[in-house]
Amino acid sequence: xxxxxxxxxxxxxxxxxxxxxxxxxxxxxxxxxxxxxxxxxxxxxxxxxxxxxxxxxxxxxxxxxxxxxxxxxxxxxxxxxxxxxxxxxxxxxxxxxxxxxxxxxxxxxxxxxxxxxxxxxxxxxxxxxxxxxxxxxxxxxxxxxxxxxxxxxxxxxxxxxxxxxxxxxxxxxxxxxxxxxxxxxxxxxxxxxxxxxxxxxxxxxxxxxxxxxxxxxxxxxxxxxxxxxxxxxxxxxxxxxxxxxxxxxxxxxxxxxxxxxxxxxxxxxxxxxxxxxxxxxxxxxxxxxxxxxxxxxxxxxxxxxxxxxxxxxxxxxxxxxxxxxxxxxxxxxxxxxxxxxxxxxxxxxxxxxxxxxxxxxxxxxxxxxxxxxxxxxxxxxxxxxxxxxxxxxxxxxxxxxxxxxxxxxxxxxxxxxxxxxxxxxxxxxxxxxxxxxxxxxxxxxxxxxxxxxxxxxxxxxxxxxxxxxxxxxxxxxxxxxxxxxxxxxxxxxxxxxxxxxxxxxxxxxxxxxxxxxxxxxxxxxxxxxxxxxxxxxxxxxxxxxxxxxxxxxxxxxxxxxxxxxxxxxxxxxxxxxxxx
DNA sequence: AGTGAGAGCCAC
DNA sequence: AAACGTGGCTCTCACT
Numbered sequence: 001x002x003x004x005x006x007x008x009x010x011x012x013x014x015x016x017x018x019x020x021x022x023x024x025x026x027x028x029x030x031x032x033x034x035x036x037x038x039x040x041x042x043x044x045x046x047x048x049x050x051x052x053x054x055x056x057x058x059x060x061x062x063x064x065x066x067x068x069x070x071x072x073x074x075x076x077x078x079x080x081x082x083x084x085x086x087x088x089x090x091x092x093x094x095x096x097x098x099x100x101x102x103x104x105x106x107x108x109x110x111x112x113x114x115x116x117x118x119x120x121x122x123x124x125x126x127x128x129x130x131x132x133x134x135x136x137x138x139x140x141x142x143x144x145x146x147x148x149x150x151x152x153x154x155x156x157x158x159x160x161x162x163x164x165x166x167x168x169x170x171x172x173x174x175x176x177x178x179x180x181x182x183x184x185x186x187x188x189x190x191x192x193x194x195x196x197x198x199x200x201x202x203x204x205x206x207x208x209x210x211x212x213x214x215x216x217x218x219x220x221x222x223x224x225x226x227x228x229x230x231x232x233x234x235x236x237x238x239x240x241x242x243x244x245x246x247x248x249x250x251x252x253x254x255x256x257x258x259x260x261x262x263x264x265x266x267x268x269x270x271x272x273x274x275x276x277x278x279x280x281x282x283x284x285x286x287x288x289x290x291x292x293x294x295x296x297x298x299x300x301x302x303x304x305x306x307x308x309x310x311x312x313x314x315x316x317x318x319x320x321x322x323x324x325x326x327x328x329x330x331x332x333x334x335x336x337x338x339x340x341x342x343x344x345x346x347x348x349x350x351x352x353x354x355x356x357x358x359x360x361x362x363x364x365x366x367x368x369x370x371x372x373x374x375x376x377x378x379x380x381x382x383x384x385x386x387x388x389x390x391x392x393x394x395x396x397x398x399x400x401x402x403x404x405x406x407x408x409x410x411x412x413x414x415x416x417x418x419x420x421x422x423x424x425x426x427x428x429x430x431x432x433x434x435x436x437x438x439x440x441x442x443x444x445x446x447x448x449x450x451x452x453x454x455x456x457x458x459x460x461x462x463x464x465x466x467x468x469x470x471x472x473x474x475x476x477x478x479x480x481x482x483x484x485x486x487x488x489x490x491x492x493x494x495x496x497x498x499x500x501x502x503x504x505x506x507x508x509x510x511x512x513x514x515x516x517x518x519x520x521x522x523x524x525x526x527x528x529x530x531x532x533x534x535x536x537x538x539x540x541x542x543x544x545x546x547x548x549x550x551x552x553x554x555x556x557x558x559x560x561x562x563x564x565x566x567x568x569x570x571x572x573x574x575x576x577x578x579x580x
Numbered sequence: 581a582g583t584g585a586g587a588g589c590c591a592c
Numbered sequence: 593a594a595a596c597g598t599g600g601c602t603c604t605c606a607c608t
Contacts, residue, residue, distance in 0.1 A: 253586090253587055253588075254587095269587075269588090270587080270588080271587085271588065271589090272588085272589080290588080290589080291589090294588085294589060294590070295590090298589080298590070299590085327592085330591095334590085334591080336590095336591055336592075337589095337590045337591035337592085338590080338591075339590065339591080340590090340591075340592095365592090502592090505592095531591070531592065532591085532592050533592070534592085
């Protein structure tokens with residue numbers, strides 16, 4: 001070793017790397033951390049790789065020892081690699097050194113899983129170390145320049161970061177065991193490589209098509225704005241110059257409310273639901289303006305800016321444990337909220353010679369409700385392959401299955417979904433356009449047909465109020481705060497009713513993330529988007545059939561591992577464009 | 581100039 | 593309280 005101090009060994013040559021590998025061979029756990037010259041492997045390189053065991057800490061200068069192959073066996077198998085936000089480390093090592101870290105223990109995800117959705121303000125290594133092992137870290141070197149000659153302070157910092165992971169692991173692993181969170185944490189850890197690769201792969205936006213859409217939407221927006229403004233003539237008597245500037249900001253709810261008052265219309269707010277009830281052409285114009293402005297501002301004008309100049313693709317950021325129910329969240333940009341219309345989704349395309357495989361779970365949340373409630377009619381419908389919305393409509397309206405009208409099925413569908421979210425009579429009747437009495441009647445009717453669904457929802461809400469804690473089928477924990485104000489009781493009960501359903505769907509989706517990667521290994525196919533119950537895979541044209549079946553198989557396997565009584569179905573489409 | 585709350589709306 | 597759960601993003605507006 002070139003340099004040796006009490007705290008760490010600094011490694012710079014291939015020969016030394018081989019020695020490190022030998023030393024680490026028998027280790028059970030290794031604290032692993034990287035220092036990089038940028039936050040994305042597209043923009044920066046790995047400078048340091050730190051590996052810590054209880055006995056010693058190695059700091060590898062990756063600028064000097066670029067070839068990490070002596071460590072491959074250690075990094076891709078054997079000891080558990082403990083890291084903080086391993087998605088980051090996985091991406092750098094995968095993209096720049098062809099190393100796929102495994103098996104994993106992520107201290108950030110562990111802390112989040114333990115907190116059960118009652119999230120702390122920060123899950124930085126510094127914060128988690130302070131909370132769990134009462135150790136305060138000096139992070140002043142974190143954003144220092146890692147590309148030049150390294151100072152003693154930088155190396156000491158790097159070594160400390162890797163070492164603290166070991167004590168954190170010990171403490172967090174004990175908590176996971178105590179709280180019976182081993183299964184769910186294992187799912188989270190094993191899903192990391194899939195999510196890391198999904199971000200690296202990115203998604204292709206057909207910019208020409210997108211810009212074309214942008215132009216037409218802008219024209220439509222401008223026309224809607226003109227029409228809207230024509231209802232609000234400028235006050236008389238203004239001097240010519242004063243009338244020139246923009247006088248009414250159409251994006252300001254406050255100014256819109258004031259403007260409508262001049263028409264004799266008092267708006268409580270300017271939400272869609274409110275405006276729909278206003279029988280005035282200005283309200284229609286505003287609704288149209290709003291829709292187009294949203295599409296322009298949020299999507300059309302913004303998304304091209306997210307395209308990486310290095311890859312020509314959009315690399316979104318998926319947040320693995322931010323949502324209490326276990327769903328992924330997505331930012332910068334959120335590619336889980338692209339408008340569903342064809343004109344938007346058809347702009348997301350496969351590369352030349354490739355195609356998209358779009359696979360989604362069929363009614364997964366309703367299947368989960370059937371499973372957890374054990375309602376015989378509900379379970380039976382899925383087992384027989386009967387359309388649940390039609391069945392619900394038939395029983396609620398007292399007609400036979402083939403007499404159910406479209407309107408009745410739509411109403412039944414809304415009830416099926418609404419009640420999963422703890423929806424009440426008033427809001428249901430509002431959506432259905434009936435009075436509250438009729439809404440009450442429909443709900444009573446519904447629960448008379450599916451008594452165990454009602455019992456499940458009530459019991460779940462009661463248990464949450466009593467125990468302040470709930471679990472999903474795979475064991476994900478949700479802790480509820482201790483002091484709900486009286487006003488929040490309803491909200492908490494609704495959240496509680498929804499958690500086991502949305503949460504189990506997330507359990508299944510995360511398990512599927514693991515299986516999809518296993519199935520597609522070595523196939524020239526990669527996951528490029530995950531929208532809760534839908535996966536988008538991009539693959540070589542000639543692989544489409546195989547990839548479709550393997551993706552479906554992975555998703556069904558995940559579903560059936562969690563659901564025992566109810567079958568799971570996955571629908572798969574193949575298209576060059578992202579659409580159904 | 582940056583920040584944060586509020587309003588509103590996109591997805592599942 | 594349009595009381596339907598989970599998010600993220602854009603815009604306004606008031607504040608520092």
